[in-house]
Amino acid sequence: MTVATRLKIGDVAKQTGIAVGALRYYESLGLLHSERGDNGYRYYSPTAVHQVQFIKKAQALGFSLEDVGDVLNVHQRGDVPCGFVRSLLQDKIQQLEDQIQQMTAFKADLEDYRDRWAESQPHPQPGDICPLIETVPLTV
Amino acid sequence: MTVATRLKIGDVAKQTGIAVGALRYYESLGLLHSERGDNGYRYYSPTAVHQVQFIKKAQALGFSLEDVGDVLNVHQRGDVPCGFVRSLLQDKIQQLEDQIQQMTAFKADLEDYRDRWAESQPHPQPGDICPLIETVPLTV
DNA sequence: CTTGACCCTCTAGGGAGCTATAGAGTTTAG
């Protein structure tokens, strides 16, 4: 019987490409657990590498670390969090949709100004800073 | 001959709808100037209202306060900053374009996952947290 | 034994544009 491999934080960092400081940060958020040796060092089992990769993958899906924590909590309760993940994912998609729409409308606005200002020689009024911008209406 | 109107910061705030704290913040960035009375109060001429509105309008075009400062500097040098403003505006449009493209591609990715995961009953492996997320490839 | 590569905790910072508070002085309406 061999003792299970005990990884130090630097080993986990190397195997995952995540900085040591970030790993400690994950732990402070409760996303990653470690055992402490007598020297105070954090020790990890090889599954920790897998867990860090899980965090990376969730982030790649646009999940915040808080989201990851929520998923982990569902898992901790013994449930399979896939349904929860699906709904989170749908939320992210909807948020993206909304943001894209907003940005597209905003871009159209800006292009409108650009085209209107393309060759106009503005009529500066006393006190004006940029006579072009001065024509923008105040949204009150 | 009447003394020119001297506005206090609260007056400017009321007339522009910008919080007092924000006006002080603008001043700290050099975007808004005031004279000090013997009591230490900031006093503004009515053109300050116009200048604050200019800041608001520039922000409505997606300009950062730093951008506004740059525009103001051109103006301060005695130049008309409209050419500079046009090029800033084109930059903002381009940035929006890029961001929209990125977000659209990302959204397509997420929708891909969503559809693939729609009714799949995943095959949990020992150590898995959410078998769905586990299928996401690591971008290394 | 020494040197260097690790590890620890705690604190600060950053980006953007503010808001909020504390503790103090000033002005203004009644």
Add this chain to the structure above:
DNA sequence: CTAAACTCTATAGCTCCCTAGAGGGTCAAG
């Protein structure tokens, strides 16, 4: 005259995900 409403400075906090540094202990190779 008093009380409310205003003003001042200076500092901290917000969001998110870390990074960087100080000041110290621990461990492995030569």
